[in-house]
Amino acid sequence: MKKLFLLIIFLIANYGNSQIISEELVKKHLYKLSDDNMEGRRAGTKGIEKAAKYIESEFKRIGLEKFEGLDSYRQNFQERGLSLFNVIGCIKGEEKKDEFVIISAHYDHLGTKDNLEGDKIFNGANDNASGVAAVLALAEFFSKNKINNRTILFVAFTAEEMGLLGSRYFGKQVGPEEVIAGINIEMIGKESPFGPKTAWITGFDRSSFGKIIQKNLTDSEYKVFPDPYINQRLFYRSDNAALARLGIPAHTFSTSPMDKDLDYHQVTDEANTLDPYTISETIKAIAAGTSSIIMGHDTPSRVEITKD
Template sequence: MKKILSILFIAFLLVACGSQKKADRIGQALDKVNKSTEIKMPKASPIQIAQDVAFLASDDLKGRDTGSEGIEKAAIYISERFQEMGVNPFKGSYMDDFQAKGTEAFNVVGVITGSDKDMLDEIVVIGAHYDHIGVMQGVQGDSIANGANDNATGTATVLAIAENFKKLEFNRRTVVFALFSAEEKGLIGSKHLAQRMKKEGMNVVAMINFEMTGTPMIDSPFITYVTGHDGSNMAAVFNEANEDVTVTGKLEKAAEFNLFMRSDNYPFFQEFNVPSQTFCTFDFTNFDHYHKVGDETSLVNTGHMANVVDAVMPGVFKVVNGEKLKLTPQQPTTDE
């Protein structure tokens, strides 16, 4: 009997020691995350951002309408950018195929697998839509709705963040970088991917979306606003993570126009009931070419875009590596 008790005691000590080692390891990692502001974040390249926006919004792509030859060229470009920077294809392929109102369509999706075995099954989706509305009625001989600000800028922002994570080589959670098609047709691409990930049992814990980040806000104390501001602690986490600037805030116009439900964050909120919000700098006064042929590359401020990436990066890093974001007790279906 004493021998059995001794064996059980030794086993208990081994388990306890193992648990302590695991706790120490997690504690050290968390300590590193909590000091994320001390980690030197890579700086976004305005030149690379400008190249990405210029290609995606070029006349050659003819407005990137879903199902068009132009959007196929855009998808190839994005997948090649992922490949060049070392971001792996999602589930074996960068192309996530679906049907959009009878048209063949595809999201472009890359992934960086998490480094922490206890957290790698938790997924943070970072996304933007790369489609636009194609060709429309001409204005002074121009009929191509290039969609530079809407949303080549959001796409370039996601690519810049992906490149930063490859440089950092530190992400405890798995990060999925998703560029959506058919947003302009009713969020079809993001709905497809969110439903697919839910069906396949994936554990999405947050979704961070970028929309129209090409022009600075006017007379604003913060660099971006976040839709659904009061629905989670996302804004607070991003502002606490960056000691140098006020990263984000609440824009009343976003509530008035219910932007929380009108971009690719929303399907992930519906499917996973986790913090899923969009960062944007279009404030309804700083850009006059929404869904018009005048949405040209010449109006995009790539220096501002690089500042946006640099501002949000500590917060994105914190979401990927730190404590989970939390919804507020009263979960809104609008920005109000």
């Protein structure tokens, strides 16, 4: 059994997903979600509505189920006078269907600024159309390779840029003890400071999640490292934080060089500044690296709940 399991991970890392998780698929999602007609995907605007419709249509095409208790892919809520919604799709598990693994990325961004000269649209290609492209590609991959004994929830969180509103709301709707892991993806469109075929994981030492990923990628060319920008407190600044505060081992994968990314939160964060190869290789590594958790063989340790 162990051998079979290792073989499956090896196949995912090296061959299994190369057909499904391709640069073409990544580019399709990336260019669509960061197009000017999405108007910067600010939560509560017409632009983000277009992005949500695209994500929903992809969930439908892929054949995802709806999340328990919802009659559509939308999880609606009101906050700050705005009608907001996360978009959630599901692949039910087999033997461990009551154990959830979340694969997430925020789909909102900053919108537009009318008083700017020239380009007024914050397209948010790296932040975070790249992460949503990963969620969609992973949904397609796990839907075609049904290795999940655990139930996978694919979540596009809203209003991250307004202070993690979508992930905080989502966190209130789940029993934290039922959630085995949170796999969050942010800004994977630029080559990592560690070089090609590498990514970093936030909060690496806060659970055994990162070590499990490293173990599963031992035979792969792709390597993951602890977050090199500890002073930027990135563990607390993305949607994983809303889940980690509940004790869930929820971490963020990223590749971006945060110390020298001149496009971060600028109108220049456009799809043509990104590297589809980095994105597709990173998605494949996330598929292989998390597969033992998704299959139910590994369970990361919980995050200690602190007031920090």
